[in-house]
Amino acid sequence: MTEVRLNAVQKRFGAFTAIESIDLDIKSGELVALLGPSGCGKTTTLRMIAGLEAPTKGEVLFDGHDVSDVAVQKRNVGMVFQRYALFPHMTVEKNVTFGLDVRGLPKKEISERLEEILEVVQLNKFRKRFPAQLSGGQMQRVAIARTLITKPSVLMMDEPLANLDTKLRGEMRRFIRDLQKRLGITTIFVTHDQVEAMELADRVAVIFNGKLAQFGAPQELYQQPNSTEVADFMGASNIFSAKLVAADRAETSFGTIDIMSQPGLKPGNDVYVMLRSEGIDLYPESEAPQGAQNLISGKIKAREFFGASVQYVVGAGEDITVAEQSRRLLDVGQPVVLSVQPDRVWTIAR
Numbered sequence: 001m002t003e004v005r006l007n008a009v010q011k012r013f014g015a016f017t018a019i020e021s022i023d024l025d026i027k028s029g030e031l032v033a034l035l036g037p038s039g040c041g042k043t044t045t046l047r048m049i050a051g052l053e054a055p056t057k058g059e060v061l062f063d064g065h066d067v068s069d070v071a072v073q074k075r076n077v078g079m080v081f082q083r084y085a086l087f088p089h090m091t092v093e094k095n096v097t098f099g100l101d102v103r104g105l106p107k108k109e110i111s112e113r114l115e116e117i118l119e120v121v122q123l124n125k126f127r128k129r130f131p132a133q134l135s136g137g138q139m140q141r142v143a144i145a146r147t148l149i150t151k152p153s154v155l156m157m158d159e160p161l162a163n164l165d166t167k168l169r170g171e172m173r174r175f176i177r178d179l180q181k182r183l184g185i186t187t188i189f190v191t192h193d194q195v196e197a198m199e200l201a202d203r204v205a206v207i208f209n210g211k212l213a214q215f216g217a218p219q220e221l222y223q224q225p226n227s228t229e230v231a232d233f234m235g236a237s238n239i240f241s242a243k244l245v246a247a248d249r250a251e252t253s254f255g256t257i258d259i260m261s262q263p264g265l266k267p268g269n270d271v272y273v274m275l276r277s278e279g280i281d282l283y284p285e286s287e288a289p290q291g292a293q294n295l296i297s298g299k300i301k302a303r304e305f306f307g308a309s310v311q312y313v314v315g316a317g318e319d320i321t322v323a324e325q326s327r328r329l330l331d332v333g334q335p336v337v338l339s340v341q342p343d344r345v346w347t348i349a350r
């Protein structure tokens, strides 16, 4: 298992700076997702770790050793891409062992590794088939097996599920997650889908415009984003301008509310407050709880029904989105009262 570290890594292509300066430490056996919009520098970062691209500045360390001068083949990394490019005229078995065959490993070792890996990726039944006879998920598993059989110490995946339909993507995510935990292999997974990143990763590195915006556990990014950009990218809906009137109170356009105080923020500071849509309680006006904290009056402006859950937009000076379980449905136009616990209000410096 290998620990990967990027120290002030920069990448320029001519006059264009693709990566400004990224620091990242990936623990041995950890699954880290690189998340960000198209063109932010995810693939470039991955390619520098793999050795397919040299950093303009900074260094890439594997277990504390600078690998700048170590060639791709010697870094012992495995790459899985979006387009898995299997050999169409070769069976699953042949596709999986191809890399070892060309390296001239002893036949016995190849066949032992093959048995082991087919078991791991559950492709035993399909070993004699050709790629055209496989589903998308099965092909993706062949691509993963082909990489894993080389026993890489770091596994890198660049949007490997982008070609699959939604349901299969979900299954493959769980498959990759389980496999990675079982093998304990340090893994870097590139995606621009925040749900995918949160479901898969131990930690997520959010990259915007070639800069690391935030690096942390999924729940940390979701609940405690350090900027409105990260909040927005993680799917937050309620972000409003406010002013702190006390360390734990903020004045908003829908009233003054109690918030969780945060180090570094003082009375008088202009801030943003973020109210998580699933952290807000919604009551018909007549059932408003007495004496609850942070009561906000409003009217339902829109309702979207998703089956198990329902989402309301409540007009209350600002439009506040509230997500509820759909045990009961309230109507558009209905006067309502919202209540939010102070520890569900996150504050971001402005």
Ligand SMILES: Nc1ncnc2c1ncn2[C@@H]1O[C@H](COP(=O)(O)OP(=O)(O)OP(=O)(O)O)[C@@H](O)[C@H]1O
Binding pocket: 013, 016, 018, 036, 037, 038, 039, 040, 041, 042, 043, 044, 045, 192
């Ligand atoms: N070889 C190259 N020469 C010049 N510019 C490049 C080169 N490779 C990448 N870039 C630029 O660097 C930036 C980052 O590219 P990169 O491929 O890392 O983005 P990405 O985050 O992987 O995007 P996507 O989600 O679309 O795959 C882009 O603006 C891209 O045009």
Ligand SMILES: [Mg+2]
Binding pocket: 042, 043, 044, 158
């Ligand atoms: Mg890319």
